[in-house]
Amino acid sequence: xxxxxxxxxxxxxxxxxxxxxxxxxxxxxxxxxxxxxxxxxxxxxxxxxxxxxxxxxxxxxxxxxxxxxxxxxxxxxxxxxxxxxxxxxxxxxxxxxxxxxxxxxxxxxxxxxxxxxxxxxxxxxxxxxxxxxxxxxxxxxxxxxxxxxxxxxxxxxxxxxxxxxxxxxxxxxxxxxxxxxxxxxxxxxxxxxxxxxxxxxxxxxxxxxxxxxxxxxxxxxxxxxxxxxxxxxxxxxxxxxxxxxxxxxxxxxxxxxxxxxxxxxxxxxxxxxxxxxxxxxxxxxxxxxxxxxxxxxxxxxxxxxxxxxxxxxxxxxxxxxxxxxxxxxxxxxxxxxxxxxxxxxxxxxxxxxxxxxxxxxxxxxxxxxxxxxxxxxxxxxxxxxxxxxxxxxxxxxxxxxxxxxxxxxxxxxxxxxxxxxxxxxxxxxxxxxxxxxxxxxxxxxxxxxxxxxxxxxxxxxxxxxxxxxxxxxxxxxxxxxxxxxxxxxxxxxxxxxxxx
Numbered sequence: 001x002x003x004x005x006x007x008x009x010x011x012x013x014x015x016x017x018x019x020x021x022x023x024x025x026x027x028x029x030x031x032x033x034x035x036x037x038x039x040x041x042x043x044x045x046x047x048x049x050x051x052x053x054x055x056x057x058x059x060x061x062x063x064x065x066x067x068x069x070x071x072x073x074x075x076x077x078x079x080x081x082x083x084x085x086x087x088x089x090x091x092x093x094x095x096x097x098x099x100x101x102x103x104x105x106x107x108x109x110x111x112x113x114x115x116x117x118x119x120x121x122x123x124x125x126x127x128x129x130x131x132x133x134x135x136x137x138x139x140x141x142x143x144x145x146x147x148x149x150x151x152x153x154x155x156x157x158x159x160x161x162x163x164x165x166x167x168x169x170x171x172x173x174x175x176x177x178x179x180x181x182x183x184x185x186x187x188x189x190x191x192x193x194x195x196x197x198x199x200x201x202x203x204x205x206x207x208x209x210x211x212x213x214x215x216x217x218x219x220x221x222x223x224x225x226x227x228x229x230x231x232x233x234x235x236x237x238x239x240x241x242x243x244x245x246x247x248x249x250x251x252x253x254x255x256x257x258x259x260x261x262x263x264x265x266x267x268x269x270x271x272x273x274x275x276x277x278x279x280x281x282x283x284x285x286x287x288x289x290x291x292x293x294x295x296x297x298x299x300x301x302x303x304x305x306x307x308x309x310x311x312x313x314x315x316x317x318x319x320x321x322x323x324x325x326x327x328x329x330x331x332x333x334x335x336x337x338x339x340x341x342x343x344x345x346x347x348x349x350x351x352x353x354x355x356x357x358x359x360x361x362x363x364x365x366x367x368x369x370x371x372x373x374x375x376x377x378x379x380x381x382x383x384x385x386x387x388x389x390x391x392x393x394x395x396x397x398x399x400x401x402x403x404x405x406x407x408x409x410x411x412x413x414x415x416x417x418x419x420x421x422x423x424x425x426x427x428x429x430x431x432x433x434x435x436x437x438x439x440x441x442x443x444x445x446x447x448x449x450x451x452x453x454x455x456x457x458x459x460x461x462x463x464x465x466x467x468x469x470x471x472x473x474x475x476x477x478x479x480x481x482x483x484x485x486x487x488x489x490x491x492x493x494x495x496x497x498x499x500x
Contacts, residue, residue: 006030008069009040019243025274030211032298040073045191108134127179153184173217199230208236217239274297275292284296334361335361353478359470385479387456391457393493408499410447414450424487433448
């Protein structure tokens with residue numbers, strides 16, 4: 001097999017959607033598995049909707065996602081330029097070649113005429129297609145109209161009765177030439193049509209395989225017609241199944257997060273999203289393994305294991321994978337990734353000292369088992385950064401500890417002992433609780449529940465073994481939102497409950 005060359009060719013008209021990202025991932029995996037080349041091409045011929053800011057965001061999102069490219073607008077390469085807006089002269093040259101070879105012609109039909117044709121076809125119950133009214137114009141008459149300044153598009157003459165190809169996912173596929181009409185190659189404003197520009201680019205960039213969403217299947221016959229007209233060999237095509245939402249309709253914003261940017265904001269790790277998207281329409285070699293590293297994905301990826309049937313996007317499955325990768329991430333790295341959310345919550349301020357990052361790692365270790373995403377870190381760590389004794393004493397879920405005689409007995413014995421300490425290690429905390437156990441006869445939940453409520457302000461949460469050192473160490477750090485020590489918390493609690 002000649003060298004594999006694949007491309008990801010997004011339009012910078014909005015934020016990159018997970019369907020496009022999966023396409024990019026499959027192309028990248030196929031290239032890396034086969035020792036091939038992964039090309040990034042920007043299809044920005046939609047002048048009105050294409051924006052530089054979207055292209056910048058696209059490149060940033062792909063890098064965050066963990067993909068790199070061998071050729072592209074920022075890297076250059078042997079087939080530059082890699083933006084379609086910079087390749088218009090190339091498209092014009094090949095359009096002229098097709099006109100000179102009488103395989104294409106100028107079309108002077110107005111938008112109103114074309115719309116009238118479309119409506120008449122629909123009323124007759126027919127598939128709308130161009131009637132070909134300008135096809136029979138003589139070259140001399142067409143040249144005269146162009147010279148007179150009449151707006152003209154360039155259309156391809158369709159002469160084939162059918163188009164077929166062996167799709168690497170869907171198998172043998174056939175389209176009748178009758179449903180196509182003569183497609184536009186170049187619009188009257190001089191901009192190339194998608195199905196024309198993509199063929200010129202894919203051929204000149206020596207793309208060997210076109211791996212894309214199955215919404216492009218209907219474009220393939222038009223593209224094959226261009227290949228034939230220019231005498232070029234088409235690449236192999238592989239059309240990926242659609243991604244559906246839980247209601248079995250095409251995945252869209254109404255199903256929740258769908259853009260790469262939105263998943264970043266939620267706090268999904270790129271490793272988790274890569275792993276999850278790889279499993280949408282593809283499966284591992286053994287048909288059951290679900291957690292795969294990037295290297296394992298590269299080693300196992302093949303087009304033969306891509307399924308035809310649509311894949312359903314399951315947010316809960318993604319969260320399950322994200323939990324796995326959160327637990328695999330080194331605590332310091334996890335802390336660094338959590339900083340933006342904690343700064344936004346005003347618990348931290350930039351720049352964050354190294355000592356604070358180290359401490360934050362221990363905070364996250366305490367709450368990690370309850371996290372699905374990094375976006376949950378501010379709420380999960382609130383009990384560390386915030387403590388409201390009055391709200392605890394009066395709260396519906398927590399006031400029972402001061403209303404219950406048994407809970408009060410434990411707290412009256414426990415609080416003075418802690419306040420008498422100069423700092424509190426977890427070992428010393430355990431020693432005090434054992435002393436209170438002997439003094440009150442309380443144990444288990446009867447002993448630790450009122451203590452937990454008084455110290456944390458909550459009826460449940462992370463293990464006290466991890467929280468006590470976090471409170472003590474955090475109280476000594478210069479943080480914008482002061483972390484209260486155990487003693488500070490209990491003194492405020494006792495004052496609010498009038499125990500002192």
